[in-house]
Amino acid sequence: MPNLDDIMKMAEAAQAQLAQAQESLDKVEVEGQSGGGLVKIKATAKGRILGVAIDESLLAPSEKTMLEDLIAAALNDARAKADAAAGKQMQEMTAGLPLPPGFKMPF
Template sequence: MSKGQGFGFSLGKMKELTEAFKKAQQVQEGAKKLQEELDQMEIEGQAGGGLVKVILSGNQEPRRVEISPDALGEGADVVSELVTAAMKDAYNNSTATMRERMEELTGGLNLPGM
């Protein structure tokens, strides 16, 4: 090592590194808050024009299933298909919500893998 080079970090590089750590800490704090918000959300999926509804949290935890009495008259096979379709819809809605919220949280940070 020649004199004055240290470990190859200039003051500018140290400032960039410090800023990166600050941003990472902000994202970590934001992620914790987002996790709490997602847990409180209710995201709905539907099938059969609303005959069956599945409600998940924003973290994709099942909350409840609502089945219209009109759907029950269609038989078990139809109700099963409607519940499955509503679950898929709720999952897709939940995934899209999570992705949008994470993009809001990390937007502009240019984090690898995000």
């Protein structure tokens, strides 16, 4: 059974690994799409938007409402992919930590 000092050292190590994992999430890129690729959003796994690409066919004034819907859908797709990538990275990071069952990260 680990003593309190050992537990504190493990918690500090886990926090350092968590900070490193959070930093690396900004380097993982995902791309959300909608409209069969007419609208593309590039983002990091941390959720930072890197770029937006819109097919020229959607730039007509008559397509305004559809374009707005497609941008929202592409953003949501990018966010879902970013969350999945972040979850996978965090799971890999915590796999080697001796945490008690049911212990949730981050602290």
